[in-house]
Amino acid sequence: MxxxxxxxxxxxxxxxxxxxxxxxxxxxxxxxxxxxxxxxxxxxxxxxxxxxxxxxxxxxxxxxxxxxxxxxxxxxxxxxxxxxxxxxxxxxxxxxxxxxxxxxxxxxxxxxxQFTESPSDPEFRKRLELELQQKGEQAIHQLLAQVDPESAKKIHPNNTRRVIRALEIFHCTNIPMDDHLKQQENKxxxxxxxxxxxxxxxxxxxxxxxRVDLMVKNGLMNEVKHFYDLGLRDTQSIKAIGYKEIYDYFDGKVSYDEALNQLKQNSRRYAKRQxxxxxxxxxxxxxxxxxxxxxxxxxxxxxxxxxxxxxx
The missing domain is CATH 3.40.50.300 (P-loop containing nucleotide triphosphate hydrolases)
Known part of the structure; x- marks a missing residue:
């Protein structure tokens, strides 16, 4: 067939x-x-x-x-x-x-x-999420680097959802996430x-x-400000490149120019990783x-x- x-x-x-x-x-x-x-x-x-x-x-x-x-x-x-x-x-x-x-x-x-076969431990995941809130993204990512360096290289620290998932898989199986996927039929x-x-x-x-300059010209700041004013935080969407950098500017952590430069740099790095x-x-x-x-x-x-x- x-x-x-x-x-x-x-x-x-x-x-x-x-x-x-x-x-x-x-x-x-x-x-x-x-x-x-x-x-x-x-x-x-x-x-x-x-x-x-x-x-x-x-x-x-x-x-x-x-x-x-x-x-x-x-x-x-x-x-x-x-x-x-x-x-x-x-x-x-x-x-x-x-x-x-x-x-x-x-x-x-x-x-x-077969993602449904991936093991899970909700209690372990909750502990990691609490540790993320207390110690931050880099600390959780460092935990992954210690037990699964290959996955740590591929998953950005900002992508905390995937970092925690990789740690959860290792915790349940003692096998790195990448090896877990490789064990499945690659057909x-x-x-x-x-x-x-x-x-x-x-x-x-x-x-x-x-492209970043065009985004700003076309209203990127207003688009991000809309979600910022709604109080949208700690979501998968806002952690995306193009939003988290502008959030840092609205939070007063960086200047306007620093935010845009960081956005460009993160976009270039993402293209390289892709x-x-x-x-x-x-x-x-x-x-x-x-x-x-x-x-x-x-x-x-x-x-x-x-x-x-x-x-x-």
Missing amino acids: DRKKLVVIIGPTAVGKTKLSIEIAHRLNGEIISGDSMQIYKGMDIGTAKITKEEMEGVPHHLIDIKEPDDDYSVAEFQETVRPLIDVIMDKNKMPMIVGGTGLYIQSVLYDY LLYDVALIGLTMDRDVLYQRINH LTWFRNKLDVNWFDMTPPLKHEQMVDEIFSYIAGKLKL
């Missing part, structure tokens, strides 16, 4: 995934599933570089604006939602496409990872064309800096998007690869 066909477009922030994915979707009669862990949140538009209705050009998009900013969201929930959604799109004789930059989310759909569930977009690092970093993760974890066919290049030419090249890979 033939496996279901799926197109996946990944790459670091600001590399140009949105524009290219729309062009490819038009050619494939595709519908796009967002593989971004932050664009799920309503009202968090500017800071997440969320695609606009105009930019969609009529291409249906899924998993955007599906959660309130104080809701949690997990990779297991993403997996549980996306697999049936792929079937729904295929039943309409359209091509499902996952587009985004959250690597573990995308990996969880492509491979047969693709789909006939997938996995496209990675990359770019000269200096050019990419310039684009990231410019590229490293994709190259280590997924079998990606990479396409260099460094200017000067003709966008239409790259669309042709990538479409030809997809057509050949999926035998369209």
Whole structure:
């Protein structure tokens, strides 16, 4: 029995995934599933570089604006939602496409990872959450570095939810989270064309800096202030890059310029981590998007690869 066909477009922030994915979707009669862990949140538009209705050009998009900013969201929930959604799109004789930059989310759909089997200890988790409140993010992250250095390298200290989850898995099994995932069958569930977009690092970093400047020009400060005034804190959404830095400014911890510089620096570091993760974890066919290049030419090249890979 033939496996279901799926197109996946990944790459670091600001590399140009949105524009290219729309062009490819038009050619494939595709519908796009967002593989971004932050664009799920309503009202968090500017800071997440969320695609606009105009930019969609009529291409249906899924998993955007599906959660309130104080809701949690997990990779297991993403997996549980996306697999049936792929079937729904295929039943309409359209091509499902996952587009985004959250690597573990995308990996969880492509491979047969069983998150429900991961062990848990609610009491241990509560103790860690209390310790987090008392000692802070770095202290909890240091605990992880002591028992599971590989996971500590991959999980940012700000992502306390994942840090605590990794500690919980180690506590229950005495096996690092990364090894726990490796023990599961690493077999693709789909006939997938996995496209990675990359770019000269200096050019990419310039684009990231410019994107932050545009976000500020388009009202990022007001967007973050809205959530700040609502008293939204200690949530998965507000810990995201683009929000936590501005919160520090509103809290009086840093100056306006320091906040923006930190936002740019964190975004650049995130892009670097994304590229490293994709190259280590997924079998990606990479396409260099460094200017000067003709966008239409790259669309042709990538479409030809997809057509050949999926035998369209």
